Amino acid sequence: MSKVIVLDKRPVGTPTLSDFKFKNEDIVDLKDGDLQIKSEYVSVDPYLRGRMSDAKSYVPPFELGKPITSGIVAKVVASKNKDFQEGDYISGILDWKEEQIISSEKIKEIRKVDANQAPLSAYLGILGMTGLTAYLGLTEIGKPKEGETLLVSGAAGAVGSVVGQIGKILGLRVVGIAGSDEKINLLKSEFGYDEGINYNTIKDMKAAIKEACPNGVDIYFDNVGGEISDAVLFSINKFARMIICGAISVYNETSVPKGVSVQPFLIKNSALMQGFIVSNYQDKFPEAGQQLGQWLAENKLTYKETIVDGFDNIPQAFLDLFEGKNKGKMIVKI
Amino acid sequence: MSKVIVLDKRPVGTPTLSDFKFKNEDIVDLKDGDLQIKSEYVSVDPYLRGRMSDAKSYVPPFELGKPITSGIVAKVVASKNKDFQEGDYISGILDWKEEQIISSEKIKEIRKVDANQAPLSAYLGILGMTGLTAYLGLTEIGKPKEGETLLVSGAAGAVGSVVGQIGKILGLRVVGIAGSDEKINLLKSEFGYDEGINYNTIKDMKAAIKEACPNGVDIYFDNVGGEISDAVLFSINKFARMIICGAISVYNETSVPKGVSVQPFLIKNSALMQGFIVSNYQDKFPEAGQQLGQWLAENKLTYKETIVDGFDNIPQAFLDLFEGKNKGKMIVKI
CATH class of the missing domain: 3.90.180.10 (Medium-chain alcohol dehydrogenases, catalytic domain)
Known part of the structure; x- marks a missing residue:
């Protein structure tokens, strides 16, 4: 039984x-x-x-x-x-x-x-779908270049906490958005984030993002969707890449979620939004898994x-x- | 003077x-x-x-x-x-x-x-920015594959009328959205569109798109933004590419335009939205201009x-x- x-x-x-x-x-x-x-x-x-x-x-x-x-x-x-x-x-x-x-x-x-x-x-x-999602989303869609600014929503979550660490390994400035001061502390103390934004205590999300990302956002790794992601649009740089991994903030909505029209922002900035699931990159799993395992063994990654x-x-x-x-x-x- | x-x-x-x-x-x-x-x-x-x-x-x-x-x-x-x-x-x-x-x-x-x-x-x-925008947007971002369905908004406009024709040359099924029956006739009689949707007489845009694109939309060449583009989201296929070229429907809005949240659609379909301006592809102008000139000389393109x-x-x-x-x-x- x-x-x-x-x-x-x-x-x-x-x-x-x-x-x-x-x-x-x-x-x-x-x-x-x-x-x-x-x-x-x-x-x-x-x-x-x-x-x-x-x-x-x-x-x-x-x-x-x-x-x-x-x-x-x-x-x-x-x-x-x-x-x-x-x-x-x-x-x-x-x-x-x-x-x-x-x-x-x-x-x-x-x-x-x-x-x-x-x-x-x-x-x-970290050695399963979560780590692969973080690594392949960031590298295949985000195409990070050293010195760029990476903003991550759901930053203290399973995927977000790995994305931030990989971003630091790859030489990015990494800013995370999460929902409590405890999580923000965790981002900075455990996962190497340079800066954190608590969406539950911030009054003006657009202003907070601008302040935390003074050089604008080159890569946005989006786990939440909704109002947080709408606010990010106002800070994206030219040729920004938005990695659309999750939209947990709207998964439970019963009508079609509404928000800011993204198209004018995409045109103005020649920006990209790409939705994905990790299995799209199945051919890259062995290589990605090996890289994650190596970083974990070298204590460059924690979880x-x-x-x-x-x-x-x-x-x-x-x-x-x-x-x-x-x-x-x-x-x-x- | x-x-x-x-x-x-x-x-x-x-x-x-x-x-x-x-x-x-x-x-x-x-x-x-x-x-x-x-x-x-x-x-x-x-x-x-x-x-x-x-x-x-x-x-x-x-x-x-x-x-x-x-x-x-x-x-x-x-x-x-x-x-x-x-x-x-x-x-x-x-x-x-x-x-x-x-x-x-x-x-x-x-x-x-x-x-x-x-x-x-x-x-x-057709031999200037308009033609280059149509050709490079469709080929560089749309990456068309024969037999796919291409939907174009602003289809009777400067760029849209060229996009449709190039789509046909490349072996796509091409559907256009425009604002009058006269334009719809033009799309089909002059520019080779397979099907046209008049957004001014259609009551249910979502249903009209589904009917005109029974196999779903693989590539959406967007010149208008706004409600029309929101409706398209409900018909996109897995790995759809949305080429965000213009948003004329919202250019004159005085507040930030709102609409359907695109992120859940992008995730569900592993879909892409890419904003661009033609000068991003400046290195491809000579090659593209030559191709357009050739098609024009061969009477494969009209304008x-x-x-x-x-x-x-x-x-x-x-x-x-x-x-x-x-x-x-x-x-x-x-």
């Missing part, structure tokens, strides 16, 4: 616990080539909100009554596959289940991870996790993302 | 004739290396509206009391420069003057044009001009752009 979390209702606006449902499921017998795995760490991410709706999106919506999936690190507890042994650790986009079977056809969607190289949870964060305990708390941990309760990557330890 | 048109007041909102002032100016004697030229054709363009304000923009604002400048084809009426002879035709960004002196230091900013190769006015349009007569009518011709009174390029014949 394994607990399973399925999507029970499609949320309208902000998701609630009642959108999820816990079920029990029998573990079937292993066939040749199959693995049985036990979830150890489960990643909760803002983008999952999109999959809970049935609107057209870059990834298909979750099905009602079917398990939610996200990044998971799991331990092999039984194997009928010659490439995996009991005790191995793997990661992949897997079902929210305590235990599950990986059929031989699905084996190619998981990869082994090395518990000796880095803590297991790091494979959901922060907010770890919540217990399988039953996965839905609440997910909901807490929209309250900004995480610092760095939000992970549930099973 | 030469008539000169100077900027008298910075317009608030829609410009009026009273923002311009006519003056008379003596023609000074030619120094060595100088040319005296007489304007033959003067281009009026929406982007000039931006230069009439003193807001930060990609080109410096016009100075109050100083001549307006735009693309002009002129005839050399006196020359003390060995490279130019009386009777030669030149083009460049020049002052709104009947006659003027080009000093030796400014010679590099003009180029000779050949009256035998194409009508002189074409050097302000439409709205020609207004008389130096005194330049300001009114400019104002008429915002009423959509032009079909194709708006030009004043002196």
Whole structure:
């Protein structure tokens, strides 16, 4: 028997616990080539909100009554596959289940991870999609040049905290926007940010950005969208690159979000906005992963996790993302 | 003596004739290396509206009391420069003057044009900035692939009418948005557009775009901004490229224009928006100009001009752009 979390209702606006449902499921017998795995760490991410709706999106919506999936690190507890042994650790986009079977056809969607190289949870964060998103978004779209100014929204979040550090390694001036003084302190003390803006205490966001970025904004790594990103437009430089990674501030809106028309700003500044998901750059994963691993080994990168305990708390941990309760990557330890 | 048109007041909102002032100016004697030229054709363009304000923009604002400048084809009426002879035709960004002196230091900013190769006015349009803007915007940012759907706003305008034709040459399905049935007919009969949408008679712009672009929009060449461009967002495909060339619908707004937040659409579709001005691609002008000249010689390209007569009518011709009174390029014949 394994607990399973399925999507029970499609949320309208902000998701609630009642959108999820816990079920029990029998573990079937292993066939040749199959693995049985036990979830150890489960990643909760803002983008999952999109999959809970049935609107057209870059990834298909979750099905009602079917398990939610996200990044998971799991331990092999039984194997009928010659490439995996009991005790191995793997990661992949897997079902929210305590235990599950990986059929031989699905084996190619998981990869082994090395518990000796880095803590297991790091494979959901800085050595996983989070780190790849930060690195590839910043380098492939941002095309940073030494001395430029990088502004990051959601700067204390999972992706933002990595973006800032990579920006510093690459020789940029890095300014972060986050929602509490505690987070602003963290940005500067832990993640190397040069300057921080607390959007919850600043009265005039446009003025605050201008002050924190006296040479204007060359690269904007956007995790939040909405009013914060509207304010950034007034400070962009010629040939600015805006990396549109997330829009957590509007994910729960029930009508089409409105804001400043970006087109006149793009024309005036010959500026770029590029939306992306990390899988667009799949061919660059090995190279990027190696670079991140090297920087981590050299102690040039650090990371922060907010770890919540217990399988039953996965839905609440997910909901807490929209309250900004995480610092760095939000992970549930099973 | 030469008539000169100077900027008298910075317009608030829609410009009026009273923002311009006519003056008379003596023609000074030619120094060595100088040319005296007489304007033959003067281009009026929406982007000039931006230069009439003193807001930060990609080109410096016009100075109050100083001549307006735009693309002009002129005839050399006196020359003390060995490279130019009386009777030669030149083009460049020049002052709104009947006659003027080009000093030796400014010679590099003009180029000779050949009256035998194409009508002189074409050097302000299809063989000038208009054609280069259409070609380089579409190819450099749009990166068109055969069979894709190209949607163009301001499709009957100077740039739009060229974009559509180039789109057809490159094997795209081309849909245009314009403001009258007469323009829609023109798009289809003259410029090879597959389909046209009249934004003045359509009730539901989103639905009209979906119907005219059943396979979605891969490339959007945007000349207008505002509500029309907001509606396009609902039909963009994965990896869509939006070429932000102009925003004539909002140039005269006195407050910051608002509209649909684009970020969620960019994320969902891994889509790009890129603002530009043609001079960003200056290194590609020779190659692009050659291609346009060749297509024109092969009768693969056609163009439409709205020609207004008389130096005194330049300001009114400019104002008429915002009423959509032009079909194709708006030009004043002196």
